[in-house]
Amino acid sequence: MLDVAFIRENADLVKEGMKNKGEPDSSVVDRVIEKDEEWRSVVTELDNLRAESNKKAKKIGQLMGQGKKEEAQKLIKETGDNKEKIKELEDKLSGLEKERSDLLYQIPNVPDKSVPVGHSEEDNEVYLTWGETSEEEWRKPHWEIAEKKGWIDFERGSKVTGAGFPFYVGAMARLQRALINFFLNEASEKGYTELQAPYFVNEDSARGTGQIPDKEDMMYTIPRDGFFAIPTAEVPVTNFHRDEIFSMEDLPVYYSAYTPCWRREAGSYGKDVRGLNRLHQFDKVELVKIVHPDSSDEELESLREYAESLLKKLELPYRTLLMCTGDMGFTQTKKYDLEVWSPGQHRWLEVSSCSNFGSFQARRMQLRYKNEKGKTEILHTLNGSGLALPRIVASILETYQTEDGDVLVPDVLQPYMNSEKM
């Protein structure tokens, strides 16, 4: 969420950001300012009343200590009416607080100046393209290859769990494991600390990274225990340091984590869901950065370059999109999507999305640092996939298939697979 003080001082900027993100009705900005005004006046009133009764209570204590019981009794009688008023104001205040934060949660992060203004994916900017995309007729989509080889078992996955929960069999399971190891090893060489994170999180954590209240429906829930199955490792990893205060020399902090991810993907039916394109459970290595506010711009670029380097090493043609304001999401200030070429489907598949959240997430979870002057300030957070497996697997199958029906193993994965061929 944004800082109320920031909204107060930059109302127009915030409204413009909302409009550019596709929300023409920005009246919530004015309402939050109003609510905050009201909240502050109640706080002042309440604080004064409390100060008064604290003073009296102290006095009573003193009198009691001196054995002046009667005087004390007299004072006690006087304090009665304050008490009710305080209680009343306390209730009013917590009501206002709730209303204010409900409004605050509806205001999206402000896009960075460098982000192109637009309202749909058509307005995204192709930032760069790498590699030669092949278009040969003979190339099959990955699901055909996988089916012929018996590598992915969608049917049994449906039987055991449901649609979107496939089994990976034999060489395919090995390939997944190879990719995970490759990604994690690369990340740790680049200074990312590897984390193994919980796969379930509580409500506070889901709120911290912004899944709640915005994207509640994407998550699977474990109602009995109040848990959510993580839709991405971003959630547990970013929350790792929730409510903590860093000192400057601890920054920046880089984490990598492999986890399965669960997404309900409610309402997404149609041709996009074929094969590995969209699953309810998939594997991903996620990268999270916690950085000084001044450096988050550069950190986003290096995060993007790192994710791109993985695709280069796998020799998979890709392109990088700079997402426009309308297609970038509620919590980001700036976002790049990496899309790998799928030669069997003749289309691009999103395999990574690298985002800068500015202070938006960090404020929600009170992630702070002490600056040179010893003042605490909110940090910036970023994350990016490095990378998401299923579509990489799809692209590998389609890119590395041979005309006679085999699939070769990308050079960098051969040590992990002990083989040149799947």
Place this chain on the structure above:
RNA sequence: GGAGAGGUGGCUGAGUGGUCGAAAGCGCUCCCCUGCUAAGGGAGUAUACCCCUAACGGGGUAUCGAGGGUUCGAAUCCCUCCCUCUCCGCCA
């Protein structure tokens, strides 16, 4: 799952109704002294919010696991929840 103990500031730890935001020690920061080092002396050292101030700064409120309650007054009493530790049970 059963029984018990406990959760206090960066850490250790005192505090069982009144001037306690909290003793003491450690750590850390700054200063002084000591010709280096060691030792010593002094000051400071939580977070959030509100108000005043151009700013330096000042005033106030809240927070002793969380939430609620009793009371003029709660770290201290009561209730609920969470977490940690010990023992037992179960178990990869």
